[in-house]
Amino acid sequence: MLRVRSLSMRYPNGKLALSDFDLTVEAGELVVVLGGNGSGKTTLLRCITRTLRPISGEIWLGEANLAELEGDRLRRARMKLALISQHASLVRRSSVATNVATGSLGRHFNLWTALGGLPASELQAAQGYLDDVGLADLAGQRAGTLSGGQAQRVAIARALAQRPDVLLADEPVASLDPEAAQEIMRLLRRLAQSEKLAVLAVLHQVELAYTFADRVIGIRDGRMAFDTPRADLSREAVQRLYVGEAA
């Protein structure tokens, strides 16, 4: 479970990017964050991963408050948090199975893995994760040869190899065609339920939120506009998020 309390973040230019933001994502739940460009969606995820440093607030991941951790303690706590991005960010020259198994590196620090090797058990487990995302037959293929949708599924398999409690997805379908986008969202929803993952996905496609989200959070100017179950989500509330953006 992920709990964010009173999270605020200010950019070096003085602009307040997030203001007193609260959110909770339960295990097995898929929560979608909607908002216009520059509303603070990606900043929210980057603060949760601590790629950006918030000025105040708490980020609870199980019993650990990421906001107050540094160095190796932060690295270890963050292992329970996986991130997939708009681009799959795979090592293109490595095989699909190798890319997936690198998700487990945080758990295996020894001379072999420091020299570029991977535990045989994790390479074997990678097959299972690839099976979960429907790509078991591509294990030996070079990652650079995959289509966008396949690469994104491999990135999800790598995230699973990390054995996280929380999966963050930053516009995971932004560069995919509509069919591939539906597939990825279906996969995220299934994994949330089967793996008891807390999934927090930033999306631009409102229709995908209507179809796949358990809950939808609206963000505007760094503040929460709404946090509502999908069934209660009104078109007007969503439209208000994007008012003024076209101008």
Next chain:
Amino acid sequence: MTVQAASLGAKSAWADWGRAGAIALRMALILGGILIAIQALIVVEARPQDLITGVHGMADIIRRSWPPDFSKFDDTIWPALQTVDVALFGTVVGVILAVPLAVLAAANVTANRVAYYIARGIIGFTRAVPDLVWALFFVTAVGLGPFPGGLALGVHSVGMLGRLFAETIEHMDMAPIHALELTGARRIQVFTHGIVPTVLPSLLGISLYRLDENIRSSLVLGFVGAGGIGFKLLTAMNLFQYREVSLLLIVVFVIVLSAERISAALRNRLA
């Protein structure tokens, strides 16, 4: 209407001035280029007439070089091997030293700014000093022979390879690296599992190209006492053994061409 006409007239005048300025600038650039070429001719004391009147001297040497003295072919094998191995030694030493320096000298992965500037300084210095000067320097330390030649190529290669390696690392796609960092991998694991597989083909390609270059340099280093086929060529020329010189030039041609073709083929496979 009158105001509009005046405005259009002013715009037209400005456009004419702009065109005239552009033409004047081009003329100035062409004139500047010609002046630079003329000063180069003066500084190098170029005398084409001497080249024309002296052409019979060159023709005489070519006539005396023919046919190549293949009876001395066996004597060229060992120096040829020395030449190739000096280049190989220099390249291997260069790669081994250049990789850690390049990692420190790449702004996107360096450990800290002090290490960055020290690494950049070493790379810049070893590159700025020509391999010939390094060879003379090492000859004073370890004497004549192929060893100082190999050391000279190694040190000079550190500079050349270090710069290209660092640029390759700086231009690599950092997204997979950031993704690995977020999995909880340590720095060394991020390096071996993310950076190395991403840049390795490029680094191997650059190293092969360097080996190709070093073989050429190794020939020249022979002229300053670093052994190999260059030294044999110098000796044969000093003794006016032009038929042996032509044999050695054929061997040099084969070595250089083979190295170039093999290096290019391997680089193509890595691409």
